[in-house]
Amino acid sequence: xxxxxxxxxxxxxxxxxxxxxxxxxxxxxxxxxxxxxxxxxxxxxxxxxxxxxxxxxxxxxxxxxxxxxxxxxxxxxxxxxxxxxxxxxxxxxxxxxxxxxxxxxxxxxxxxxxxxxxxxxxxxxxxxxxxxxxxxxxxxxxxxxxxxxxxxxxxxxxxxxxxxxxxxxxxxxxxxxxxxxxxxxxxxxxxxxxxxxxxxxxxxxxxx
Amino acid sequence: xxxxxxxxxxxxxxxxxxxxxxxxxxxxxxxxxxxxxxxxxxxxxxxxxxxxxxxxxxxxxxxxxxxxxxxxxxxxxxxxxxxxxxxxxxxxxxxxxxxxxxxxxxxxxxxxxxxxxxxxxxxxxxxxxxxxxxxxxxxxxxxxxxxxxxxxxxxxxxxxxxxxxxxxxxxxxxxxxxxxxxxxxxxxxxxxxxxxxxxxxxxxxxxxxxxxxxxxxxxxxxxxxxxxxxxxxxxxxxxxxxxxxxxxxxxxxxxxxxxxxxxxxxxxxxxxxxxxxxxxxxxxxxxxxxxxxxxxxxxxxxxxxxxxxxxxxxxxxxxxxxxxxxxxxxxxxxxxxxxxxxxxxxxxxxxxxxxxxxxxxxxxxxxxxxxxxxxxxxxxxxxxxxxxxxxxxxxxxxxxxxxxxxxxxxxxxxxxxxxxxxxxxxxxxxxxxxxxxxxxxxxxxxxxxxxxxxxxxxxxxxxxxxxxxxxxxxxxxxxxxxxxxxxxxxxxxxxxxxxxxxxxxxxxxxxxxxxxxxxxxxxxxxxxxxxxxxxxxxxxxxxxxxxxxxxxxxxxxxxxxxxxxxxxxxxxxxxxxxxxxxxxxxxxxxxxxxxxxxxxxxxxxxxxxxxxxxxxxxxxxxxxxxxxxxxxxxxxxxxxxxxxxxxxxxxxxxxxxx
Numbered sequence: 001x002x003x004x005x006x007x008x009x010x011x012x013x014x015x016x017x018x019x020x021x022x023x024x025x026x027x028x029x030x031x032x033x034x035x036x037x038x039x040x041x042x043x044x045x046x047x048x049x050x051x052x053x054x055x056x057x058x059x060x061x062x063x064x065x066x067x068x069x070x071x072x073x074x075x076x077x078x079x080x081x082x083x084x085x086x087x088x089x090x091x092x093x094x095x096x097x098x099x100x101x102x103x104x105x106x107x108x109x110x111x112x113x114x115x116x117x118x119x120x121x122x123x124x125x126x127x128x129x130x131x132x133x134x135x136x137x138x139x140x141x142x143x144x145x146x147x148x149x150x151x152x153x154x155x156x157x158x159x160x161x162x163x164x165x166x167x168x169x170x171x172x173x174x175x176x177x178x179x180x181x182x183x184x185x186x187x188x189x190x191x192x193x194x195x196x197x198x199x200x201x202x203x204x205x206x207x208x
Numbered sequence: 209x210x211x212x213x214x215x216x217x218x219x220x221x222x223x224x225x226x227x228x229x230x231x232x233x234x235x236x237x238x239x240x241x242x243x244x245x246x247x248x249x250x251x252x253x254x255x256x257x258x259x260x261x262x263x264x265x266x267x268x269x270x271x272x273x274x275x276x277x278x279x280x281x282x283x284x285x286x287x288x289x290x291x292x293x294x295x296x297x298x299x300x301x302x303x304x305x306x307x308x309x310x311x312x313x314x315x316x317x318x319x320x321x322x323x324x325x326x327x328x329x330x331x332x333x334x335x336x337x338x339x340x341x342x343x344x345x346x347x348x349x350x351x352x353x354x355x356x357x358x359x360x361x362x363x364x365x366x367x368x369x370x371x372x373x374x375x376x377x378x379x380x381x382x383x384x385x386x387x388x389x390x391x392x393x394x395x396x397x398x399x400x401x402x403x404x405x406x407x408x409x410x411x412x413x414x415x416x417x418x419x420x421x422x423x424x425x426x427x428x429x430x431x432x433x434x435x436x437x438x439x440x441x442x443x444x445x446x447x448x449x450x451x452x453x454x455x456x457x458x459x460x461x462x463x464x465x466x467x468x469x470x471x472x473x474x475x476x477x478x479x480x481x482x483x484x485x486x487x488x489x490x491x492x493x494x495x496x497x498x499x500x501x502x503x504x505x506x507x508x509x510x511x512x513x514x515x516x517x518x519x520x521x522x523x524x525x526x527x528x529x530x531x532x533x534x535x536x537x538x539x540x541x542x543x544x545x546x547x548x549x550x551x552x553x554x555x556x557x558x559x560x561x562x563x564x565x566x567x568x569x570x571x572x573x574x575x576x577x578x579x580x581x582x583x584x585x586x587x588x589x590x591x592x593x594x595x596x597x598x599x600x601x602x603x604x605x606x607x608x609x610x611x612x613x614x615x616x617x618x619x620x621x622x623x624x625x626x627x628x629x630x631x632x633x634x635x636x637x638x639x640x641x642x643x644x645x646x647x648x649x650x651x652x653x654x655x656x657x658x659x660x661x662x663x664x665x666x667x668x669x670x671x672x673x674x675x676x677x678x679x680x681x682x683x684x685x686x687x688x689x690x691x692x693x694x695x696x697x698x699x700x701x702x703x704x705x706x707x708x709x710x711x712x713x714x715x716x717x718x719x720x721x722x723x724x725x726x727x728x729x730x731x732x733x734x735x736x737x738x739x740x741x742x743x744x745x746x747x748x749x750x751x752x753x754x755x756x757x758x759x760x761x762x763x764x765x766x767x768x769x770x771x772x773x774x775x776x777x778x779x780x781x782x783x784x785x786x787x788x789x790x791x792x793x794x795x796x797x798x799x800x801x802x803x804x805x806x807x808x809x810x811x812x813x814x815x816x817x818x819x820x821x822x823x824x825x826x827x828x829x830x831x832x833x834x835x836x837x838x839x840x841x842x843x844x845x846x847x848x849x850x851x852x853x854x855x856x857x858x859x860x861x862x863x864x865x866x
Contacts, residue, residue, distance in 0.1 A: 028346055028419060028423050028424075029347075031419055031422075031423065032346060032347060032415055032416075032419050035415040035418055035419060035449065036415060038449060038450075039411060039414075039415065039449050039450075039452070039453045040453070042449075042450055042453035042454060043453040043456060043457055046453065046454050046457040046458070046487065046490075047457055050457070050461065050472065050483065050487070053480060053483050054472070054478065054479075054480065054483075057471070057477075057478030057479070057480065058478060059471070059476075059477050059478035134464065134468050134469070134470045135468060135469035135470055135471065135477070136471075136477075137471055137477050137478040138471040138472065138477055138478030138479045138480065139478060141464065141465075141470035141471050141472050141477075141479075142472065144470075145460075145461065145464060145470070145472075159834070159838075160841075163838055163841050163842070164841075166842075167841070167842065171844070176844060180841075
C-alpha cells in the first residue's frame with residue numbers, strides 16, 4: 001500500500017487532471033441515475049402487480065371494457081413515442097455541440113409531453129364525469145393509481161426539462177449540462193417503456 | 209373564535225387526559241426550551257448550522273445518525289419496559305388496551321425503522337469511505353438529504369405520541385384494521401408519512417452506497433480485496449434498492465385508501481387486505497436481512513482483527529452474503545403460512561426459508577475457524593461478537609422450527625415467535641451494532657470507551673437478554689399469544705412473565721451503564737494518538753489519524769491485497785522500505801449545503817398537512833420541496849478544491865498530535 005497522489009475519488013490512473021476529474025464525477029452521477037431507474041422499475045412493478053391482482057375486482061360496477069376509449073389512448077401512445085424520438089434527436093444535437101438544435105428539440109419534446117398529459121387528464125376527467133372514480137372499486141383504484149403515477153412522472157419530467165432548457169440557455173453545453181440532458185433523456189425513454197407496458201397490460205388487455 | 213381554537217388544541221390536537229403522556233409533553237417542552245436557551249447562551253446557533261445541519265461530511269452525518277439512533281433506542285426501550293410491566297401485572301390496568309396497542313406498535317416501528325436503520329446507516333457512513341480509501345461517499349449532498357429525511361420522518365412519527373394520537377394497528381399496520389374503518393384516528397396517518405419520508409431517505413442511501421462501493425474504491429482495490437464489512441454494506445444496500453420501492457408503494461396505496469377512499473385493501477369495494485400483507489412482507493422480510501447483513505460484516509472484521517488472523521473463508525463469506533440478499537426476496541410468505549395459500553405455496557416458502565440457514569451456517573463456521581488457533585484478545589467488540597455466536601445460533605434454530613409450515617400453525621403469533629425474532633434482532637443486530645460502535649468509536653471520536661463499565665453493560669445485557677426471552681419460548685408453547693394486555697391468573701403464565709419482565713429491566717439497567725460509560729469516557733478523556741487504536745487494525749481506516757481529517761486521506765492509498773494496512777505493517781516490520789510519498793495535490797471536496805435540511809423541513813410540513821387533511825399546509829409543503837429541488841438544480845457552485853498548503857498544515861498538526 002503506497003501513498004500516491006490522485007486528486008479525485010474515482011479509481012484508475014493517478015495522473016488525472018482537473019478536467020478528467022470533472023468527467024469522472026459526471027459519469028458517476030449517470031451511473032447513480034441508472035440505479036435510481038432500477039428502483040423505479042421495482043416501483044412500477046409493484047403497481048403492475050397490484051393492478052393484476054385487482055384486474056377483476058370491479059365489484060359489480062363499471063368494467064374497463066365499458067369505459068376505455070381506445071382512439072384517445074392510441075393518440076397518447078403515438079405522441080409519447082414520438083417525444084421519445086425527439087428527445088433522442090436533442091441528445092444527437094447536443095453531441096454535435098449545437099445548442100439551438102438541442103433546445104429546439106427539447107421544446108418539441110416538452111410540447112409533446114404536455115399534450116400527452118393534456119389528453120390523459122381529459123380522459124380521466126371524462127371517466128369521472130361518466131361515474132368512475134378512484135373510490136369506485138378496487139379495479140379503478142389500481143387503474144387511476146398506476147396510470148396516474150406514470151402521468152405524474154411525465155409531469156415532473158416536464159418541469160425538470162424546462163429547468164434544464166433555462167440552464168442550457170444560460171450556460172451552454174458543458175460537461176454538467178451534458179450530463180443533465182443525458183439523464184433526463186434516460187428518464188424520458190424509461191417512461192416510454194413503462195407506457196408500452198401500461199398500454200399492453202391496462203388498455204389492450206382491458207378491452208380484449 | 210379563540211375558544212374554538214383552544215377547544216381544538218385541547219381536544220383534538222394535543223393528547224390530553226393521560227398522566228404518562230402529560231409527563232412526556234412537559235418533558236419534551238422543557239427539553240426544547242433548555243436546548244434553545246443553551247444554544248443561545250453559548251452562542252452556538254451558527255456552529256450548529258455550519259458544522260452540523262448543513263454538513264455533507266460522511267463522518268459527521270454518521271455521528272448524527274448514531275446519536276439519533278441511541279435516542280430512539282431509549283424511547284423504544286421505554287416502550288418495551290412499559291409493555292413488560294403491564295404483562296407482569298396484567299390485572300392492574302397499568303396500561304389499558306388502547307394504550308397498550310399504541311405502545312407495542314411504536315416499540316416495533318421505532319426499534320426497526322428508527323433505531324436499527326439509522327444505527328446501520330451511521331456505521332455505513334463512518335466506516336465505508338474510510339475502509340475503501342475514499343474521501344467521501346459518491347453523492348455527499350444526497351447523503352445529507354437521506355439523513356435529514358430520516359430525521360424528520362422519525363420526528364413526524366414520534367410527535368404522534370403527544371399530538372394527534374399514536375398509531376395502534378401493529379408495527380406493520382395490517383388492513384382492514386389500519387384502514388379508515390378500523391383506525392379512524394390520525395395515528396395511522398402519522399405512521400404512513402413518518403415511515404414514507406424516512407423511507408425515501410433510506411432508498412437514496414442504498415443507491416448512494418452501492419455506487420460508492422462500486423466506483424470510489426482506492427486505486428488497485430479489487431472487489432475481492434474489500435474488507436468484509438464493505439461487502440456486507442454492498443449486499444445490504446443492493447437489498448435496500450430492491451426492497452424499499454415496494455414499501456413506498458405499499459404505504460402509498462394504504463394512504464390513498466385512507467385519503468381518497470380507494471379500495472386496495474378494504475373489505476368492501478373489491479379490495480384485498482391479504483394483498484397488503486403480501487406486499488408489506490415483500491419489503492419486510494428483506495428488511496430484516498438488510499439490518500442483519502451489516503452486523504455479519506462487523507463480526508467478520510472484529511473477529512479477524514482480534515484473532516490476528518485473516519478471515520477464514522473470505523470467498524465463501526462473500527458468497528453467503530450475496531446469496532442471503534438474493535434469497536431474502538423469496539421467503540416473505542413464511543410470515544403468514546396460516547393465510548391458507550395451500551400446501552404448494554407453503555412448501556415453496558418453507559424450503560426457501562430453510563435454505564437461508566445454509567449460508568448463515570457457513571458464516572458461523574467461518575467465524576469459528578477464524579478464531580481457531582488465533583491469538584484472541586478479549587476487547588469489548590470481541591466480547592459482543594463472542595456473545596453473538598451462541599445467541600444467534602439458538603435464534604436461528606428456532607427460526608428453522610418456525611419455517612416448518614405445518615408446525616407454524618401452532619407457533620404462529622405466539623410468544624415463541626416473539627422470543628425468536630427478538631433473539632435474532634437483539635442477539636444479532638443489536639449486539640452486532642454495539643460491537644461495531646465499540647470497535648470504531650475511537651475512529652469516530654479519537655478516544656476509547658471505558659472498559660470496566662463496558663463489561664458491566666455487556667454482562668447485564670446478556671444476562672438480561674436470556675432472563676427476558678428464554679421464558680417467552682416456554683410461554684409461547686404454553687399458548688400465550690402476542691398483542692394482548694391481559695390474561696387470567698388461571699392460565700398459569702404469570703410466573704414466567706414476571707421473570708421475563710425482570711430480564712427486560714436488567715437490559716434497561718445495562719443501557720444506563722452504557723450511557724454512564726460514554727459520559728465517564730468523555731469526562732476522563734484519554735486521547736488515542738496512534739490512529740490504529742487497537743494496534744491490530746487490518747483495514748485502511750486504521751492507517752489514518754483518529755478522528756480522520758475532513759478529506760480522510762491526504763494521498764489516496766494504493767491497494768494490492770486484502771487487509772491492506774495489516775500487510776503494509778507486516779512488510780515494514782520485516783524490514784521493508786517505507787514507500788516514497790508522492791507530492792500532495794489539491795483535493796476536490798463537496799460544498800456544504802443547507803438545502804437538504806430545508807427540503808426535509810418542507811417534507812415534514814407536507815406530511816403533517818396530509819395527516820391532518822390541511823390543504824393550506826400540505827400544498828406549501830410540497831411546493832417548498834419542489835423549489836428546493838429546483839434550487840439545487842440551478843446551483844453550479846457545488847464543490848471546491850482544498851489547496852496544498854492547507855493540507856500540509858492539517859497534516860502537520862495531526863502529526864503533532866501523533
